Amino acid sequence: MxxxxxxxxxxxxxxxxxxxxxxxxxxxxxxxxxxxxxxxxxxxxxxxxxxxxxxxxxxxxxxxxxxxxxxxxxxxxxxxxxxxxxxxxxxxxxxxxxxxxxxxxxxxxxxxxxxxxxxxxxxxxxxxxRPGFVLNRSGLFLQGSQGGVGLSAHEAAMLSALARAPGRRLESWQLIELSGKADADLSKSTLEVQIVRLRKKLMQAGAVDQPIKAVRGQGYQLCIEVTVA
The missing domain is CATH 3.40.50.2300 (Response regulator)
Known part of the structure; x- marks a missing residue:
């Protein structure tokens, strides 16, 4: 070991x-x-x-x-x-x-x-x-096979929403609503940056390949199982 x-x-x-x-x-x-x-x-x-x-x-x-x-x-x-x-x-x-x-x-x-x-x-x-990935919502912390990673409040909210969604998939507007942004065009570009950052943190915790993938014309799908604690 x-x-x-x-x-x-x-x-x-x-x-x-x-x-x-x-x-x-x-x-x-x-x-x-x-x-x-x-x-x-x-x-x-x-x-x-x-x-x-x-x-x-x-x-x-x-x-x-x-x-x-x-x-x-x-x-x-x-x-x-x-x-x-x-x-x-x-x-x-x-x-x-x-x-x-x-x-x-x-x-x-x-x-x-x-x-x-x-x-x-x-x-x-x-x-x-222990389970592969565990999200501590209150502690803003993700635990994975390679260790733990701190998350921002918004990153934790996005990951929690994706983990609990049917098929672990949400449309872009649903994720944008979590941030409370009003300008849809600006929010979509901001959302892309936020997803990239969250994807990097998932990989730091032990995820491989693409833990969050873009669904063309719709939104994003979480490709790993995350337990929300």
Whole structure:
């Protein structure tokens, strides 16, 4: 079983973040680093996350709050907290707020590798057992075989409507109505751009070929099964 993961390291100490990312890449994982919780937003849409490695003492939103928030919208994500906080009450708080593992600094590369490897086996096993694509409407998140992808509110609404439509097909005017646009000609060109973006996100999550195809003179059809949760 391929246990390579897409990993984001959230650590504000530049040198430690770079060393951690390099170590994870050397373990054949796909890893990137950001220096704060706010910067993670840019990665969620473009980089499907399997595992978050997060420091607790971050500028702005702290690691506990970030883990709790991400866990609420992506229940299957792996979360490793790395911190100098070693009190039992702090460890319990970490686990209560979404941590799979709570590691106390300093952490060796070997220990981190073993922790990530153990979680990787669990995460990949869960991916094999769950449905192909699941749309979390409230969390604006699509989970697929290649990981999770963040969606805009309008993208989630379009995907939900297509998934629930007879034959998973809707006419252009029906999709345009979801955006509330009044100018039909302008809206059709805008709709094409929106469909292209949504199609790319479906492919990031694991769809192949054309997950949404245009139906000439009518509208669009969703060509994969998506469960709306």
């Amino acid at each position: 391929d246990t390579a993961l897409n990993i984001v390291v959230v650590e504000d100490h530049d040198a430690l973040r770079e060393v951690t990312v390099e170590a994870l890449c050397n373990m054949n994982h796909n890893a990137v680093g950001v220096d704060c919780a706010e910067a993670l937003v840019d990665e969620i849409g473009a980089f499907p996350i399997d595992l978050l490695v997060v420091d607790l003492n971050l500028p702005g939103e702290d690691g506990i709050s970030l883990a709790r928030r991400l866990r609420s919208v992506q229940p299957d994500v792996g979360i490793i907290m790395m911190t100098a906080r070693s009190q039992i009450s702090e460890k319990l708080s970490g686990y209560e707020n979404g941590a799979d593992l709570y590691l106390t600094k300093p952490i060796s590369v070997e220990e981190l590798g073993a922790a990530v490897g153990a979680l990787a086996r669990r995460i990949k096993r869960r991916e094999q057992d």
